[in-house]
Amino acid sequence: MTDLLTPVLTANWADDRAWTLDAYTARGGYRGLEKALTMDPDAIIEEVKDAGLRGRGGAGFPTGMKWGFIPQDNPNPKYLVVNADESEPGTCKDIPLMMANPHVLVEGVIIASRAIRAHTAFIYVRGEVLHVIRRLRAAVREAYAAGHLGRDIHGTGYDLDLIVHAGAGAYICGEETALLDSLEGRRGQPRLRPPFPAVAGLYASPTVVNNVESVASVPGIIAGGADWFASMGTEKSKGHGIFSLSGHVAKPGQYEAPLGITLRQLIELGGGMRPGSELKFWTPGGSSTPLLTAEHLDVPLDFEGVGAAGSMLGTRALQIFDQTTSVVRCVLRWTEFYKHESCGKCTPCREGTWWLVQTLRRIDEGQGRPGDIELLLDLCDNILGRSFCALGDGATSPITSAIQYFREEFEAGMTTPSRDLFPPAASTLFAKEGAR
Numbered sequence: 191m192t193d194l195l196t197p198v199l200t201a202n203w204a205d206d207r208a209w210t211l212d213a214y215t216a217r218g219g220y221r222g223l224e225k226a227l228t229m230d231p232d233a234i235i236e237e238v239k240d241a242g243l244r245g246r247g248g249a250g251f252p253t254g255m256k257w258g259f260i261p262q263d264n265p266n267p268k269y270l271v272v273n274a275d276e277s278e279p280g281t282c283k284d285i286p287l288m289m290a291n292p293h294v295l296v297e298g299v300i301i302a303s304r305a306i307r308a309h310t311a312f313i314y315v316r317g318e319v320l321h322v323i324r325r326l327r328a329a330v331r332e333a334y335a336a337g338h339l340g341r342d343i344h345g346t347g348y349d350l351d352l353i354v355h356a357g358a359g360a361y362i363c364g365e366e367t368a369l370l371d372s373l374e375g376r377r378g379q380p381r382l383r384p385p386f387p388a389v390a391g392l393y394a395s396p397t398v399v400n401n402v403e404s405v406a407s408v409p410g411i412i413a414g415g416a417d418w419f420a421s422m423g424t425e426k427s428k429g430h431g432i433f434s435l436s437g438h439v440a441k442p443g444q445y446e447a448p449l450g451i452t453l454r455q456l457i458e459l460g461g462g463m464r465p466g467s468e469l470k471f472w473t474p475g476g477s478s479t480p481l482l483t484a485e486h487l488d489v490p491l492d493f494e495g496v497g498a499a500g501s502m503l504g505t506r507a508l509q510i511f512d513q514t515t516s517v518v519r520c521v522l523r524w525t526e527f528y529k530h531e532s533c534g535k536c537t538p539c540r541e542g543t544w545w546l547v548q549t550l551r552r553i554d555e556g557q558g559r560p561g562d563i564e565l566l567l568d569l570c571d572n573i574l575g576r577s578f579c580a581l582g583d584g585a586t587s588p589i590t591s592a593i594q595y596f597r598e599e600f601e602a603g604m605t606t607p608s609r610d611l612f613p614p615a616a617s618t619l620f621a622k623e624g625a626r
């Protein structure tokens with residue numbers, strides 16, 4: 191079973207002081223950079239295109255193609271910005287990756303910056319994760335000292351500065367244009383597109399915004415070759431990816447596997463469901479991706495397979511819930527998050543998420559009113575596709591999919607509170623008693 195795993199980015203996580211330059215180099219780190227420095231920048235872009243790497247931040251846009259959009263005849267500086275704002279409920283791959291293996295990201299940044307001819311790069315990290323920020327900054331200092339960053343990198347004449355910037359903890363700042371506004375010192379709110387960041391991004395200059403895992407996958411592609419990377423995964427979703435298994439499984443954690451693996455296989459790798467648990471519902475890619483159920487255990491976890499099942503691969507944040515979980519309460523918690531994180535720029539999301547929370551709270555309390563399910567669906571219909579950015583769309587996904595699969599639980603909320611239908615598990619009560 192374990193031969194299903196393809197540890198690349200996670201291979202060194204258990205090494206002694208894996209985050210140091212010495213440990214990373216001992217494992218062959220910075221070999222990709224060495225090779226990239228001998229390559230023409232366009233050849234690097236071609237290699238990444240040939241590998242078939244698709245953005246690991248959720249939408250799956252081809253990374254090499256994104257780099258190719260940077261207009262080299264534009265006289266402005268070019269920028270690379272790494273999106274390390276990871277804040278989606280359930281998503282926890284970039285933060286452990288940067289914590290355990292920061293140099294693979296730093297190496298990826300240098301290669302990607304050279305490919306797009308950038309001389310300044312930024313890593314925009316979620317502000318709350320101070321330990322990660324410190325570790326990244328330490329890795330950047332080590333890389334400067336080793337001559338991987340700074341002026342005339344390894345005598346090639348190429349210059350690059352890398353700045354680790356801490357955000358202030360807003361989910362919306364993970365949306366790439368809100369991130370750019372925030373990086374420029376403004377309030378983080380999404381920008382109108384076009385122009386797209388490739389044309390007018392940071393400081394109105396050509397900018398690539400890429401997810402941490404996308405950029406961290408690049409050193410392997412350059413060192414191992416496009417064919418090696420493309421030998422993993424499925425026809426249209428190539429390579430390895432970190433799957434974050436959380437919730438009611440025996441061994442939650444990060445499992446790096448080829449795209450296209452199934453949840454059934456991942457749960458087996460995770461030691462099965464926790465004792466006494468049966469799978470009730472799960473998210474394939476964080477709380478903004480429509481829920482799936484036990485009937486979807488064999489769906490290939492690639493962009494196409496999950497799309498065909500009516501959801502999205504998203505960030506591969508597999509949150510597993512068993513029969514003791516109230517779907518109404520779970521969806522309410524997520525919706526409270528979206529209401530709180532709505533940036534307020536557009537009416538459907540700002541007002542709609544507030545109304546969604548009010549309606550879900552009634553149902554959760556067993557005080558739902560006749561027509562509340564239709565009201566929820568109508569609110570979602572008025573948010574989806576009418577919001578300024580994907581936060582609004584994402585807020586509707588758990589609700590509409592939960593009603594699709596578990597309508598009877600919402601109907602029960604007309605008379606019975608969720609806490610009576612799904613009393614806290616004995617183990618949870620015991621843990622609370624113990625804590626007192």
Ligand SMILES: Cc1cc2nc3c(=O)[nH]c(=O)nc-3n(C[C@H](O)[C@H](O)[C@H](O)COP(=O)(O)O)c2cc1C
Nearest residue numbers: 245246247273275276364365366400401404580581
């Ligand atoms: C509300 C919201 C939050 C997002 N948060 C993140 C995030 O934390 N990290 C990330 O890489 N992408 C996030 N994205 C997606 C980015 O806008 C963008 O698509 C991504 O950084 C592109 O990188 P990739 O092409 O390498 O996947 C978010 C999108 C939205 C709408």
Ligand code: SF4
Nearest residue numbers: 534535536539579582
């Ligand atoms: S959808 Fe929500 S988060 Fe996005 S711009 Fe509108 S109010 Fe802001």
